[in-house]
Amino acid sequence: MRNRKAGYGLCQGDNAYGCPVEATLDVIGGKWKGVILYHLTGGTVRFNEFRRLMPGITQRMLTLQLRELESDGLIRREVFQEIPPRVEYSLTDLGRTLEEIILAMRAWGEKYQRLSARDGAAEDAGR
Amino acid sequence: MRNRKAGYGLCQGDNAYGCPVEATLDVIGGKWKGVILYHLTGGTVRFNEFRRLMPGITQRMLTLQLRELESDGLIRREVFQEIPPRVEYSLTDLGRTLEEIILAMRAWGEKYQRLSARDGAAEDAGR
DNA sequence: CCGGATCCCAAATGATACTG
DNA sequence: CAGTATCATTTGGGATCCGG
Numbered sequence: 009m010r011n012r013k014a015g016y017g018l019c020q021g022d023n024a025y026g027c028p029v030e031a032t033l034d035v036i037g038g039k040w041k042g043v044i045l046y047h048l049t050g051g052t053v054r055f056n057e058f059r060r061l062m063p064g065i066t067q068r069m070l071t072l073q074l075r076e077l078e079s080d081g082l083i084r085r086e087v088f089q090e091i092p093p094r095v096e097y098s099l100t101d102l103g104r105t106l107e108e109i110i111l112a113m114r115a116w117g118e119k120y121q122r123l124s125a126r127d128g129a130a131e132d133a134g135r
Numbered sequence: 136m137r138n139r140k141a142g143y144g145l146c147q148g149d150n151a152y153g154c155p156v157e158a159t160l161d162v163i164g165g166k167w168k169g170v171i172l173y174h175l176t177g178g179t180v181r182f183n184e185f186r187r188l189m190p191g192i193t194q195r196m197l198t199l200q201l202r203e204l205e206s207d208g209l210i211r212r213e214v215f216q217e218i219p220p221r222v223e224y225s226l227t228d229l230g231r232t233l234e235e236i237i238l239a240m241r242a243w244g245e246k247y248q249r250l251s252a253r254d255g256a257a258e259d260a261g262r
Numbered sequence: 263c264c265g266g267a268t269c270c271c272a273a274a275t276g277a278t279a280c281t282g
Numbered sequence: 283c284a285g286t287a288t289c290a291t292t293t294g295g296g297a298t299c300c301g302g
Contacts, residue, residue, distance in 0.1 A: 027170055027173065027241070027244070028240070028241045028242070028243070028244025028245045028248060029169045029170050029172075029173040029237060029240050029241045029244055030166070030169065030170050030244070031244035031248040032169075032240040032241070032243045032244040032248075033163075033164065033165075033166075033169045033170075033240065036160075037160065037164045037165070038160075038164070038294075038295095039157070039160075039294075039295075040295095042156045042157065042159075042160045043154055043156050043157050043160075045156075046154065046156040054263095054264095055263075055264055055265080056263070056264080065295095066295075066296055066297075067264085067265070067266095068265090068266085068267095068295080068296070068297085068298095069294085069295060069296075070265095071264085071265060071266080072294095072295090087264090091263090092263045092264085093263050093264055093265090093302085094263075094264085095263085095264060095265085102247065105243065105246075105247065106243065108239060109236065109239045109240060109243060110156060112235060112236045112239060113155070113156050113159040113160065113236060114154070114155045114156045114159070115155070116155070116159045116232065116233065116236060117154070117155025117156055117157070117158035117159040118155045119232075120229065120232065121155060121158040121159075165274080165275095166274080166275075167275095181283085181284090182283070182284050182285075183283065183284075192275095192276095193275080193276055193277070193278095194284080194285070194286090195275085195276075195277090195278095195285090195286085195287090196274090196275060196276070197285095198284085198285060198286085199274095199275090214284095218283095219283045219284085220282085220283050220284060220285090221283070221284085222283080222284060222285085263302100264301105264302090265300105265301085265302090266299105266300080266301075266302100267298100267299085267300075267301100268297100268298085268299085268300100269296105269297085269298085269299105270295100270296085270297085270298105271294105271295085271296080271297100272293100272294085272295080272296095273292100273293085273294075273295090274291100274292080274293070274294080275290105275291080275292070275293085276289100276290080276291070276292085277288100277289085277290075277291095278287100278288085278289085278290100279286100279287085279288085279289105280285105280286075280287075280288100281284100281285080281286070281287095282283105282284095282285085282286100
């Protein structure tokens, strides 16, 4: 992901990028993007709020992911020049178009996450 | 992804795994999973068919991803003992529960992929 | 409080050759 | 046809220190 060169992993008769599914996954994939977007569906979130919401993420990764999402036009970053400083993140209109997918993913995760926990619970799943 | 140890990237008050969105992304994320599942929404696909559908993927990666999807109970692998051998892949019932998300991702990719192509087209997106 | 910069490791992905 | 096996590379992610 991230490497948007060209002629990368094009599938079937699709154009240069790859199939649309790949494009979407490139934007919301990775370990944190989806979770970040999910938290933003609830409204504006501050930098350190994210850190509380996602204890596992490092400052570096949080900054990186936020920058990429911003660069992709999915989120907006507003800096308030105060003491102490404050930075708020929120979804752009483009970002909001992803809400449906994000929420669908959340719903799926809630339902099936335990079924496919890879620790040997996938038996009765198929067939 | 893939490392389903424990206390990994838990977010907010969620349980050990992490938030549901993360769980879902863990299952369909990565560079190929989503695309593989997408092609399977059209019906059964054979191994070398996948290779034609996804020219960018190597045999090794294809095998790996298929095995993980199978292990997660999302796809079914059927071996036909013939000469020449034949192996068909298809969605399980569990896998089919992802169709909605996959197709939503495809739709999003088709619509917005060019807007957020990271090559400086994300200007007018927000605001 | 909100990061940027640097160094480093582990995991994901890829190239290539070989096989039942 | 449908894979394994091995090796090399790229990338994601983390630790830590520094700065406005």
